[in-house]
Amino acid sequence: MSKTFFDIGLSLDGFIAGENRSPQNPMGGQAPAIHNWMFIQKAFWEHMNATGGEKDDRDGDLIRDVFARTGAYVMGKRMFDEGEPSWPEGLFKAPVYVLTHEKRQPWVQKDNTTFYFVNDGMESAYAKAKASAGNKDIRIQGGADCIRQYLNAGYIDEFTLHIAPVLLSSGIRFFDGVDKTKFSFNIINTIQSPAVTHITYAVTNHK
């Protein structure tokens, strides 16, 4: 059955992104350190339609797996605006529903990547993603606000954290604003890597 999930990198002190984000620096501050475990993997650069990365190990398989399982994405407007200038064409390989007030025609890219601009709210964007995803999973891509909205509203079945051994000390703390009364989490998988700790949690939503 199709699952709804998110998959994010966090610093050891809980930050998903640093300060001073902009299209020129979409993760802000020292946040790229959170994602170093990806940047050293060939799989990451393959998805960027580029070459790079000195490693191709289980961390790389995880990067491939998360793209392969995803049949549709939901994304916040800010993430789209800040990320898009640095994304290669056809990065997502599935429909991406962008929550925005901007009215805009779908942006069709190669490899089944199409950005749809949804003006009538999170429930509508989710319904469209679900219809597109088929048996594959729906990824709530980000940013933090977008994920927290879906998490607090009971849409998330599971999530994966990639906890990097770095401290940021400032920026956006992912779990601030998550309503702890609404669910409980259970660990369903932990994968050890020298560069990062991957932990997947199942969400039990308290209706």
Next chain:
Amino acid sequence: MSKTFFDIGLSLDGFIAGENRSPQNPMGGQAPAIHNWMFIQKAFWEHMNATGGEKDDRDGDLIRDVFARTGAYVMGKRMFDEGEPSWPEGLFKAPVYVLTHEKRQPWVQKDNTTFYFVNDGMESAYAKAKASAGNKDIRIQGGADCIRQYLNAGYIDEFTLHIAPVLLSSGIRFFDGVDKTKFSFNIINTIQSPAVTHITYAVTNHK
């Protein structure tokens, strides 16, 4: 060679303890949820000179191991004051150096547990702990302020986090006040459990 370490439980959102701590509620708020993985282990209750816990598995071995490796403890006064009313006699089974302005004779308990009250600062407490520990390790026990002081001052060789799948949303965030410029961390071991994720980090101190 003797190592200096700390070993703490954290919530998924980074809290080491909740609000409203007191000797009647030494961890405050919902913080006991952080430590549920211990409370279900027989090993925990054995160390409390009590019976309890329905499990005795690898999580229990970790509880035994951390007591077995420790030759001396350093502890803040607040942790001593808040914890001591609920600790059984002879809990630590090694000398415990309590940082305090209070002048007080050593409190000798059974099983090699003696609390020494150190009035001349963290360096002195550490030197005394090191002299007592022999080839065993020195544990900076807590609370958060005490651990952060030793971490920021370059004393820590490694640390273990037990990251519980719970959110606290308020309380004491462990990594707030840790000076990220002073060291880097490397993951040296990750142990998966259904109840908690145990991750051990080596500290490289930038002198």
